[in-house]
Amino acid sequence: MKTTVNHRSLGGIMRPYRVANVLRENETTHTLLLNDRLPEAQPGQFVMAWLPEIGEKPFSIHANIPLALTICDVGPVSHAMVNLQARDRVWLRGPLGNGFDLRGSKYLLVGGGYGAAPLSFLAQEALQQGGEVMACLGAKTKADLILVDRLTSLGCYLRVATEDGSEGSQGLVTEVVEETIDAFQPDCLYACGPTGMLLALADLCQRRGLPAQLSFEALMRCGVGLCGSCELPEELCQRLGLPGGWLVCHDGPVAMIG
Amino acid sequence: MEASLAVDLLGIQMKNPLVVASGILGTSASVMQRCAREGAGAVTSKSAGPEPRTGHANPVTLAWNGGVINAIGLTNPGCREEVPLLRETRGRLRALGVPLFASLFAPSVEAFGEVARVIAEAEPDLIEVNISCPNVGSEFGTPFSATAKSAAEVTAAVRKAVKLPISIKLAPNVPEIGRIAQAVVSEGADAITAINTVPAMLIDAYAGKPVLKNATGGLSGAAIKPVALKAVWEIAQMVSVPIIGTGGISCGLDAAEMIMAGATLVGVGSAVALEGPAVFSRIKSELEAFMTQESYPDLASMRGKALPPK
Ligand SMILES: Cc1cc2nc3c(=O)[nH]c(=O)nc-3n(C[C@H](O)[C@H](O)[C@H](O)COP(=O)(O)OP(=O)(O)OC[C@H]3O[C@@H](n4cnc5c(N)ncnc54)[C@H](O)[C@@H]3O)c2cc1C
Ligand SMILES: Cc1cc2nc3c(=O)[nH]c(=O)nc-3n(C[C@H](O)[C@H](O)[C@H](O)COP(=O)(O)O)c2cc1C
Ligand code: FES
Numbered sequence: 286m287k288t289t290v291n292h293r294s295l296g297g298i299m300r301p302y303r304v305a306n307v308l309r310e311n312e313t314t315h316t317l318l319l320n321d322r323l324p325e326a327q328p329g330q331f332v333m334a335w336l337p338e339i340g341e342k343p344f345s346i347h348a349n350i351p352l353a354l355t356i357c358d359v360g361p362v363s364h365a366m367v368n369l370q371a372r373d374r375v376w377l378r379g380p381l382g383n384g385f386d387l388r389g390s391k392y393l394l395v396g397g398g399y400g401a402a403p404l405s406f407l408a409q410e411a412l413q414q415g416g417e418v419m420a421c422l423g424a425k426t427k428a429d430l431i432l433v434d435r436l437t438s439l440g441c442y443l444r445v446a447t448e449d450g451s452e453g454s455q456g457l458v459t460e461v462v463e464e465t466i467d468a469f470q471p472d473c474l475y476a477c478g479p480t481g482m483l484l485a486l487a488d489l490c491q492r493r494g495l496p497a498q499l500s501f502e503a504l505m506r507c508g509v510g511l512c513g514s515c516e517l518p519e520e521l522c523q524r525l526g527l528p529g530g531w532l533v534c535h536d537g538p539v540a541m542i543g
Numbered sequence: 544m545e546a547s548l549a550v551d552l553l554g555i556q557m558k559n560p561l562v563v564a565s566g567i568l569g570t571s572a573s574v575m576q577r578c579a580r581e582g583a584g585a586v587t588s589k590s591a592g593p594e595p596r597t598g599h600a601n602p603v604t605l606a607w608n609g610g611v612i613n614a615i616g617l618t619n620p621g622c623r624e625e626v627p628l629l630r631e632t633r634g635r636l637r638a639l640g641v642p643l644f645a646s647l648f649a650p651s652v653e654a655f656g657e658v659a660r661v662i663a664e665a666e667p668d669l670i671e672v673n674i675s676c677p678n679v680g681s682e683f684g685t686p687f688s689a690t691a692k693s694a695a696e697v698t699a700a701v702r703k704a705v706k707l708p709i710s711i712k713l714a715p716n717v718p719e720i721g722r723i724a725q726a727v728v729s730e731g732a733d734a735i736t737a738i739n740t741v742p743a744m745l746i747d748a749y750a751g752k753p754v755l756k757n758a759t760g761g762l763s764g765a766a767i768k769p770v771a772l773k774a775v776w777e778i779a780q781m782v783s784v785p786i787i788g789t790g791g792i793s794c795g796l797d798a799a800e801m802i803m804a805g806a807t808l809v810g811v812g813s814a815v816a817l818e819g820p821a822v823f824s825r826i827k828s829e830l831e832a833f834m835t836q837e838s839y840p841d842l843a844s845m846r847g848k849a850l851p852p853k
Binding site: 516 | 566567569570573574576578598600601602603604605606607608611613745747749752756815817819820
């Protein structure tokens, strides 16, 4: 198991950015394009985004040139973030966490809901390095899908599954992934999304002997491995073969499995 | 010959003097076990109080090269919930030969005694009494560490409540920390932990606002090492009980300097941020290498070296 990647940072103090442009992904999800980039950032890393008086929450880095965040409106901070307009300010500390590690040359990317957010950055890097990228996106319904066009235009192969069958195959994305593994023969699977989906993928990959890099979410407070609030429950660590006391902000968010 | 890092604190045997400071990953048995596995000589749990607390809202912590600022706000499950967690942790740490220090806080002198009685049920190796958290001032009033009188009262209450060894954790922002140390030792403190964080804040010029949700917080890490060294150096000249010297320690040389200021153990907190708990094994091997190179056979031969001659 590999947990240390050397581009980890302390995140620093808050840096102010301005929104340059807002892309509407769907009803509840917007991508904010910012006016600057992070000093350095890897796909899979995240930032803590702060709006004064409102709060601070973690968001994956969607792209870094320019810096972009894809935000799904689920509560107070994300709501205020999706309502930002061009020229508005947002403050960030980061990049935080480890990020994905590109291995081999055929990459299978799996996104559930807004979990697809960090995947376009990863796809871009993978394609730039001459890799082949297949992405499987899943959502409850067509309206919840994001990044379908973006990933296609980057040059990824794409498969879609919705639970109600309103787009792509009907069912869970994990079913599509199972078929895709056979057809595409990837070297590694990269996924981001709800914990249930990640666990199902971990089981699937363990069964198939396919290495997986799974990006987890947790309640983040310090974001730098001090407070303990983002620890992955011990049962999950055992199930995934991770050492106990695994911290999503410091050891992750990407867990390297197999 | 290789230097020995072994140390005896009030009869508690430790393989090395490095202690995980309270509030740093002391929230679960699994994460404390990880710190022990990765080289800590002892582990302090997150401070627990009489009732559960969620703590402050984000932003609660920022970390940069110069230091860390935090206003976590004493997030904890309450001392009754804490007991089974500490018991489980103690079992796991014992298997690794690593003692457990249990930290606690309370809003009043009487409550300190009560919380200590509850926490003692878990039979930690030592109880650390946090009378110096700067982040809950608006709720609890002035920290008890502010005057010798209030610090001594808390110590007496905890001393009466429990037989276990107790260490009182002091704040740096007082005119004469040595006098406060004297007062708590005269009321039965077995050890002193110094220092807690230094009251501080960040303001963002573009926002025109404090950055921490709690507005103010506590500074730790590299920025406060000189403050911590002075506090420990003064305390060591006033009392003879062991000192857990804490504040800004991030490498073997820092640890050596803290021991030369008079510390028996060395607390490490903020330095965990960049490297994770692996920082303990690095500091340990750097300290060992320094001692070997400079011909200190053991910690006792180095302890208090920087103190003025008596
Ligand atoms: C490493 C990491 C990367 C992340 N990346 C992104 C990202 O790129 N884009 C993004 O939009 N979010 C991302 N998140 C999640 C985001 O941080 C949370 O959604 C955040 O809590 C939103 O804050 P809030 O104040 O708006 O809502 P909160 O008050 O935190 O949440 C409001 C309510 O919604 C619930 N809730 C939280 N998340 C979800 C969800 N996904 N679906 C349904 N209900 C939810 C909460 O349990 C709560 O009840 C990431 C989280 C982590 C840990
Ligand atoms: C995030 C964080 C949380 C802390 N929580 C506590 C706490 O609950 N109880 C306590 O006594 N000290 C707490 N402290 C203070 C530390 O134990 C330590 O005294 C201080 O940080 C100085 O050491 P350092 O420079 O090595 O971090 C906390 C410090 C930090 C950074
Ligand atoms: S959020 Fe504090 S340890 Fe991860």
